[in-house]
Amino acid sequence: MINLILIILIIYLCYLNLQNINISNYIMNFYNKYLKYKSKYIKFNECFKNYNDDLNYIMNLTREFSIYRPIESDNLNYVKKRIIEEMTKIGLKINVQNFIRNINGRDYKFSNLVGQNYNVSSGFTLLGVHIDSPQIDGCQSSIDAATGIAINLMLAKKLLGINKNYPIMLLFIDGEEAIDGPWSSTNTLSGSSYFVDNYDLNIINKVYIIDLIGGDIEDNKIAAFSNNKSTFNDLEKLSKINQKNFDKQIFINPNDFVSDIAIEDDHVPFVKKGKYSLNLIPYKFPKQHHKLTDTYDNVNWIYIEIFYKTFLLFLYSFI
Secondary structure, rough: HHHHHHHHHHHHHHOOOOOOOHHHHHHHHHHHHHHHHHHHHHHHHHOOOOOOHHHHHHHHHHHOOOOOOOOHHHHHHHHHHHHHHHHHOOOEEEEEEEEEEEEEEEEEEEEEEEEOOOOOOOOOOEEEEOOOOOOOOOOHHHHHHHHHHHHHHHHHHHHHHHHHOEEEEEEEEEOOOOOOOOOOOOOOOOHHHHHHHOOOOHHHHEEEEEEEOOOOOOOEEEEOOOOOOHHHHHHHHHHHHHHHOOOOOOOOOOOEEOOOOOOOOOOHHHHHOOOEEEEEOOOOOOOOOOOOOOHHHOOHHHHHHHHHHHHHHHHHHOO
């Protein structure tokens, strides 16, 4: 068998010589491609090394953060404290944005939490998620968005474990939910609106806001939105990664479907500032949305696995 391979190799090298191809350059190019593939393969496997530990981390934090946590509450302050502790363990530089917004004649206190890689000064990939729950007494808001908090922390931890220079920035947004009344432009998106007016957006390359992750795989798919066409390319990549690695699909290719629903979420203030921002949210909200059934026990962990692994591979491709 070895002799046959050697004969084939000799014949092929003779063919290259007859074609006036520099054999040494050809071998070096082939070897460099091999090294590049080998490096990529090793790091690809690194993404899913100890995945059970990743999932346990996400599950544990989701359980811990699945508490009624409206703005200014002790529960929300506890969640903020724990997020800062986790970002410190990961090794992120932390910035707390404290601000006040007057809503319906009353001043409310908010604080965004920002964590970014010490080793990087620009070109950041920002992962954002809101941390407050709606003002519905007793609503744990696990899908909205305790799962997102846990996922973003795990993504940062994983990516920096693979590459200490990964340009990661985390934004934990206060005051996304409506305050003192139904949803309107005057009582929602408080934290993200403040952030875009008070942070250097020039050091941020792209923004990814995640919300409502962990619902039903068939009913709560993530699609492109017709009013944000610049994001179609990334959603196509996500859908292809999803399709390649999983039997079940939660990311929809924009070539197959685009939603005409205009969802108001924390990506909007970024878009208004001209900053690329992709809102990774189901175009049909989970049935638990803003209900007392939005609990840890009702999180779909298969959905979480597909989302986390797909998004991790997508973000890893930036390396």
